[in-house]
Amino acid sequence: MSALKLQNISKSYGDVSVLSQVSISIDSGEFLVLLGPSGCGKSTLLHAIAGLHSPTSGDILIGGARMNDVPCQHRDIAMVFQSYALYPSMTVEQNIAFPLEMRKVPASQRKQAVADAARLLRIEHLLKRKPSQLSGGQRQRVAIGRALVRNPQLFLFDEPLSNLDALLRVEMRTELKKLHQRIGRTTVYVTHDQVEAMTLATRIAILNKGMLQQIGTPAEVYNKPANLFVAGFIGSPTINLLKGVGEIAGGSRVFRTIAAGHRSMKLPIPLGLDVKDGQALTLGLRPEVICLGAGGSGPGDVTAEVDVTLIEPTGPDSIIVFELGGRECMARVAAGDMIKCGPNTISFPAHKSMFFDSETEKLIG
Amino acid sequence: MTIDRIVLGSTIGHRFSRLLVYLTLILAAVVYIGPLLVVLLTSVKSLDEVRAGTLLQLPHAVTFAPWKAALLSQCIGVSCTGLSHQFVNSFAMVIPAVLLSTPLGAVNGYALTLWTFKGSDWVYAFLLFGVFMPLQIVLIPLAHVLGLLGLANTLPGLVLLHVIYGIPFTTLFFRNFFVTVPRDLVSAARVDGASFWQVFFRIVLPVAIPSFVVSTIWQFTNIWNDFLLASTFTDGQSAPVTVALYDMVGAATGVKTYNVDMAAVMLTALPTLLVYIFAGRYFIRGLMAGSMKG
Numbered sequence: 001m002s003a004l005k006l007q008n009i010s011k012s013y014g015d016v017s018v019l020s021q022v023s024i025s026i027d028s029g030e031f032l033v034l035l036g037p038s039g040c041g042k043s044t045l046l047h048a049i050a051g052l053h054s055p056t057s058g059d060i061l062i063g064g065a066r067m068n069d070v071p072c073q074h075r076d077i078a079m080v081f082q083s084y085a086l087y088p089s090m091t092v093e094q095n096i097a098f099p100l101e102m103r104k105v106p107a108s109q110r111k112q113a114v115a116d117a118a119r120l121l122r123i124e125h126l127l128k129r130k131p132s133q134l135s136g137g138q139r140q141r142v143a144i145g146r147a148l149v150r151n152p153q154l155f156l157f158d159e160p161l162s163n164l165d166a167l168l169r170v171e172m173r174t175e176l177k178k179l180h181q182r183i184g185r186t187t188v189y190v191t192h193d194q195v196e197a198m199t200l201a202t203r204i205a206i207l208n209k210g211m212l213q214q215i216g217t218p219a220e221v222y223n224k225p226a227n228l229f230v231a232g233f234i235g236s237p238t239i240n241l242l243k244g245v246g247e248i249a250g251g252s253r254v255f256r257t258i259a260a261g262h263r264s265m266k267l268p269i270p271l272g273l274d275v276k277d278g279q280a281l282t283l284g285l286r287p288e289v290i291c292l293g294a295g296g297s298g299p300g301d302v303t304a305e306v307d308v309t310l311i312e313p314t315g316p317d318s319i320i321v322f323e324l325g326g327r328e329c330m331a332r333v334a335a336g337d338m339i340k341c342g343p344n345t346i347s348f349p350a351h352k353s354m355f356f357d358s359e360t361e362k363l364i365g
Numbered sequence: 366m367t368i369d370r371i372v373l374g375s376t377i378g379h380r381f382s383r384l385l386v387y388l389t390l391i392l393a394a395v396v397y398i399g400p401l402l403v404v405l406l407t408s409v410k411s412l413d414e415v416r417a418g419t420l421l422q423l424p425h426a427v428t429f430a431p432w433k434a435a436l437l438s439q440c441i442g443v444s445c446t447g448l449s450h451q452f453v454n455s456f457a458m459v460i461p462a463v464l465l466s467t468p469l470g471a472v473n474g475y476a477l478t479l480w481t482f483k484g485s486d487w488v489y490a491f492l493l494f495g496v497f498m499p500l501q502i503v504l505i506p507l508a509h510v511l512g513l514l515g516l517a518n519t520l521p522g523l524v525l526l527h528v529i530y531g532i533p534f535t536t537l538f539f540r541n542f543f544v545t546v547p548r549d550l551v552s553a554a555r556v557d558g559a560s561f562w563q564v565f566f567r568i569v570l571p572v573a574i575p576s577f578v579v580s581t582i583w584q585f586t587n588i589w590n591d592f593l594l595a596s597t598f599t600d601g602q603s604a605p606v607t608v609a610l611y612d613m614v615g616a617a618t619g620v621k622t623y624n625v626d627m628a629a630v631m632l633t634a635l636p637t638l639l640v641y642i643f644a645g646r647y648f649i650r651g652l653m654a655g656s657m658k659g
Binding site: 071072 | 549552553555556557559560563567571572
């Protein structure tokens with residue numbers, strides 16, 4: 001039985017549609033990340049799951065029971081907010097105990113539960129303080145503690161790390177992952193940060209303009225993006241996308257880039273891809289697929305002469321920028337391999353390329 | 366908190382403009398403090414001294430007899446008991462009226478901002494109408510309603526009017542504070558299982574203390590100083606002190622006892638003055654609440 005099931009969830013405010021026909025089902029213990037640019041409807045979806053507002057249509061099932069008309073305090077969920085939403089007049093201890101108090105848990109049990117949560121999050125020394133006396137990271141822990149203390153069926157996180165500075169964010173990210181591994185609760189986590197999504201999720205659901213684009217494991221959405229939006233949204237630096245056309249004649253299946261005023265580049269289309277002659281295609285190349293130097297001489301390797309115009313060192317490796325097929329492209333190379341801009345040879349194996357239909361924007365094969 | 370001084374210019378032009386600012390401020394202060402000084406000085410002089418001296422002359426012998434007379438023995442019409450009875454009336458009116466209108470405004474403001482419902486904006490718009498409505502145009506309907514309720518010419522009737530008339534103001538105060546309270550706070554509390562009243566009492570109320578102070582000061586001052594409703598809907602023994610003051614000073618016959626009149630004015634104004642002096646800093650803080658971080 002799935003822990004959470006969303007069936008055709010739609011939400012609109014008047015004529016403005018925020019979510020349309022979103023269906024997601026997740027199993028017990030999963031860590032689902034709702035990922036998308038701002039305004040894609042991911043927070044709206046989370047709030048609908050929480051019961052803070054109701055969807056215009058569609059069903060929400062938690063643990064198999066329909067929750068549409070159940071008020072949020074009876075949904076057996078806990079939520080961590082972007083702003084932490086700690087109660088300013090209460091101490092940390094009172095904050096964490098609040099959900100138990102509201103559910104009339106006896107004081108002795110409450111104390112024990114708060115102590116357990118505090119130990120898990122290493123905030124025992126902060127229990128007597130007020131939220132205003134805490135740093136951002138500490139507030140974050142208290143907010144998680146308040147969610148943790150009740151052992152809910154479902155954890156909801158609404159961009160919990162986006163108010164933290166970069167270093168702390170990475171640290172808390174790791175802690176969240178450890179926490180999930182330790183307690184294994186079903187979690188739905190909203191973020192616009194694809195690195196957070198990739199590192200934390202067991203599965204990622206990518207939303208754009210209120211529509212579900214793809215749902216899959218981090219490896220799936222990275223290696224087999226369902227469409228151009230997902231391909232472009234996941235991965236940093238972003239995927240190189242080259243426009244072109246498929247040419248099928250006799251035994252030869254070739255993709256040729258089209259860009260006005262530029263020499264076209266050809267590469268073989270892998271077998272098994274259903275491509276028609278003259279079909280408008282978009283080639284997707286991850287930056288790390290491209291290597292410096294000439295490739296092998298086989299038909300599966302593509303070599304091109306390019307002019308590198310920019311090098312961005314990132315430490316372990318460098319991002320080089322060059323023009324290919326009429327587009328500015330990026331490749332990730334080892335830090336020492338490229339020191340000066342200028343003409344160079346690059347290559348990539350054709351089987352690591354992805355092909356999208358330029359019209360439907362969907363992945364082929 | 367220490368406040369660092371801002372850097373001021375030191376050229377002739379800068380100094381001259383600063384002098385102008387100070388002169389303007391001093392002039393404004395004199396305009397406001399002058400009359401108060403006259404009232405205060407006159408109220409502690411004997412009647413002979415009032416007649417003999419000038420307005421701003423310091424008293425030769427300070428006497429509190431006029432204050433005593435104003436409070437206990439000055440005649441208002443035929444009863445010569447001073448303002449004491451009506452002074453008590455004013456407290457009997459202002460305390461319940463403030464204690465009822467402020468919490469009602471708090472709940473209204475809370476519901477209208479953090480627990481919004483369909484049409485809540487309209488409710489707020491109608492409530493605001495009460496703020497801008499001149500009382501004069503509803504005096505006759507109010508009289509009719511009070512008559513129907515059997516509360517005409519009574520203090521409870523006056524309390525009822527002040528509570529109802531105060532709700533738009535108190536609601537406005539609390540609403541303007543509550544819009545600065547993050548909605549997430551209420552969402553979090555709801556997810557945690559708190560009800561409407563639990564959220565109100567446990568989460569929202571503790572952070573709204575400055576608003577309570579502001580609302581209380583405002584209501585206390587306005588209700589205490591009210592003359593229109595009081596003079597329309599009460600008389601004689603049920604009147605609050607503002608009406609009694611008018612009767613004592615304005616309707617008296619015979620020798621004008623200026624010193625007693627001034628003492629009566631001071632006595633009438635004293636409660637609101639004290640409220641301002643002791644709670645004024647909360648007033649400023651409350652009006653500014655939420656305008657800045659921290």
